[in-house]
Amino acid sequence: MAYNSSSIHEWLSSRTALGVKLWLLILTSVLVFLLFLLILAFIFHVCFRQRRRNWNRPCYDREAAISTEMEMNIKNGSVDRFSRHGSLNTQRSIVTNWEYSAGQYFPAACKDQWRRNIFALDEIVLATNGFSGENVISIEDFDVDYFGNLVDGSKVIIKIFSANNSLGENEFIREAERIQHVSHKNLIKLLGYCTQGIANNRMFVYKNVDNGNLHQWLHQCPQNHFSPLTWSIRMNIVQGIAKGLAYLHEDVEPQILHGRLRSSCILLDQQWNPKIANFGLVELLPSEYSAGALAGETHESFEIGSTNPFTEQNDVYSFGILLMEIITGRAPANCNQSQPDLIEWVKTMIGSQKAVETVDFKMEEKPSSKQLKRMLLIALRCVDPDILNRPTMGQILLMLQPRDLLLAHGGEIRTGESL
Known part of the structure; x- marks a missing residue:
């Protein structure tokens, strides 16, 4: 069956059961559909921005307290001196009596960060069992190495740099990302870093061997x-x-x-x-x-x-x-x-x-x-x-x-x- 322009025009000009011309009903429907798409896109944009803010926001409000106590314990010598080559000889924890569980102190917003190169301070605390002395691998003049377990089961080495480091945060991040992009079978892999906290206690997270x-x-x-x-x-x-x-x-x-x-x-x-x-x-x-x-x-x-x-x-x-x-x-x-x-x-x-x-x-x-x-x-x-x-x-x-x-x-x- 063939349609010509006059028959199409006559069809569009016909009235529906509501008394509205068909072409006007079609146009209105299209506009409503486009408006719906715009509203949906706006909602998606707002949610995405909110999620990005959550990524960059400290995962737990106790971050400053954690950093302060960690720094005080390091300065006060709460960790017994180790040999420079990794022999463990300690009886105390850098941070004492912290009871952590993944459900209690690991907000859902933090879990997204495990797939990225930025670690939250609470993730580090959880991985090292509250900076337990039993997790210490070695102490150098300018850093302390800890053994850690991530929530996904990965075993890592966490290096905490001395608070005497005067490097700015942007410079630290730039150096960390430069090291992270290095890939060779005879080099240990840098998984990410942490810049949260006070007193410049920045950290690297390495894949463990x-x-x-x-x-x-x-x-x-x-x-x-x-x-x-x-x-x-x-x-x-x-x-x-x-x-x-x-x-x-x-x-x-x-x-x-x-x-x-x-x-x-x-x-x-x-x-x-x-x-x-x-x-x-x-x-x-x-x-x-x-x-x-x-x-x-x-x-x-x-x-x-x-x-x-x-x-x-x-x-x-x-x-x-x-x-x-x-x-x-x-x-x-x-x-x-x-x-x-x-x-x-x-x-x-x-x-x-x-x-x-x-x-x-x-x-x-x-x-x-x-x-x-x-x-x-x-x-x-x-x-x-x-x-x-x-x-x-x-x-x-x-x-x-x-x-x-x-x-x-x-x-x-x-x-x-x-x-």
């Missing part, structure tokens, strides 16, 4: 047992550390420095794969840190004790110390310890033709003479007093490749070099 750290496996195993860290496992760890540092130095723009590389910063998974922790924190630490706070520690090169800024060569020096520690099983000495300096001890043993005796006695599997000499030579190159003679991490990766060659100064490779 469940097999302890390298320092524990090197120095806290029973003396009368062989170490599970065989030579091949140790070399795999060295390779992973070098890859992670090379990525930070050469593949990230702008580059990220570590500044605090040591065996306690190397976390291990169940397959002994290393994950570097605490990278990129130099910019987040108080200014006195780079001005000489590390002058008495042998993990960092001597240039740090002056007014010189951190450079990638400082990380290379720390890598050389770490490589010696992995080979020998001896912890680096600091100014408060009586044992010989690790670098001088290694040089003395090599000079006395006793390089083979530098190998950790707890290793059942011993390296070949060529393997040992190559690793010791790389370590000595890294701690060269002349900063210009130290190789880059990219060059170190090439040196670590298994080959029947030894390395000479200047980054070139030649045969016949002897220790």
Whole structure:
């Protein structure tokens, strides 16, 4: 059946049962429908804005009280002093007698934040069981590390920075997001951060690795047992550390420095794969840190004790110390310890033709003479007093490749070099 314009016009002009022309009824219906859509869009917009405000609003009004008590307990020494390498020795909680449950102190608005990179203070308190001393992993001069459990079951490490940090909130967030965007299999993953609270107690939340750290496996195993860290496992760890540092130095723009590389910063998974922790924190630490706070520690090169800024060569020096520690099983000495300096001890043993005796006695599997000499030579190159003679991490990766060659100064490779 065909319709022409006159028949359509006649149909639209016809009156309905209500006495209203059909075209007018259709037009009114369309306008009402459009008005309904506008109202619906307005309601959606208002709800969305309200939800965003809830995201950015502190999840619980006790935030200031929590921060104040946490800061007072830290300043008053309510946590017993720990070793710098993670051995737990505490009897008190930083925050005492806090009974938390997910239902009581975890508002629904907070739950949306678990999928994002911003954590609320109450989430941190809940994860650490009220900053319990039993959750403390280690205490450094400028931060405290806690073990935590998120409500979704994820295991995390929570780092609380010192209140002496003068970095502004926007700068802190910018640095945190820069670190969070870094992704490498040999770097620990930063899940998010927390800026709530007072006294600049800002926090990082890291993904946990469940097999302890390298320092524990090197120095806290029973003396009368062989170490599970065989030579091949140790070399795999060295390779992973070098890859992670090379990525930070050469593949990230702008580059990220570590500044605090040591065996306690190397976390291990169940397959002994290393994950570097605490990278990129130099910019987040108080200014006195780079001005000489590390002058008495042998993990960092001597240039740090002056007014010189951190450079990638400082990380290379720390890598050389770490490589010696992995080979020998001896912890680096600091100014408060009586044992010989690790670098001088290694040089003395090599000079006395006793390089083979530098190998950790707890290793059942011993390296070949060529393997040992190559690793010791790389370590000595890294701690060269002349900063210009130290190789880059990219060059170190090439040196670590298994080959029947030894390395000479200047980054070139030649045969016949002897220790």
